[in-house]
Amino acid sequence: MIKKYIVRLSDTEREELKAIVKKLKGSSQKVRRALILLKADTEGPGWTDAKIAEALACRIQTVENLRKRLVTEGFDTALHGKPRLSAPREKTLDGKQEAKVIALRLGKPPKGFASWSLRLLAVHVVELGIVDSISYETVRQTLKKTA
Structure with a gap:
């Protein structure tokens, strides 16, 4: 098969890669890319x-x-990987809101339910006006912190 992208390293690039592999310097991904x-x-x-x-x-x-x-993108990008395009997401709940979710979870479930489910908690958190919207996954992560 004909290769479209041919790897031709300069002497300095080759020496840098050999040093990374020899010393296992950097993350495991970086070492694997070097290899x-x-x-x-x-x-x-x-x-x-x-x-x-x-x-x-x-x-x-x-x-x-x-x-x-x-x-296409150069030696540094190939070796170190691409930088993140976006910053990590902001937290959905602050400390007070988290405390209210935990307190709600520790209370009795509504009539007709034996226990709280994550989806039920998410619905009640919105109904009580603690937040405008929330996913059950956010509720799960909040409760997991306290377990």
């Missing part, structure tokens, strides 16, 4: 994608994606 790039280098071993994937216990698509990222 993939070293093995895919045409002036180095020049392994096939399938052989790299088998040796490093990853998918062939992972190797192909890394080759593409190196050629």
Whole structure:
């Protein structure tokens, strides 16, 4: 199969990758990316994608994606990965609201129910006006903190 993205590393890039692999410097993802790039280098071993994937216990698509990222976006992006596009989401509930949800959970369930379910809690939190809207997953995460 003809490869569309050919990995050709400079001497400095190759030395940087070898240093990362030798010292296991950085995250495991970074070390794996370094290994993939070293093995895919045409002036180095020049392994096939399938052989790299088998040796490093990853998918062939992972190797192909890394080759593409190196050629299209550059060495640093290929090695370190892409930065996050968006910041982590803000918390839905503040401390007082969390306390009210926990207190509601510790109280008796409404008539006709044996116990509180996450969905039932989410509905009651909105009905009581604690928040405008909330998902049962947020209720679960809030209750899990206290368990």
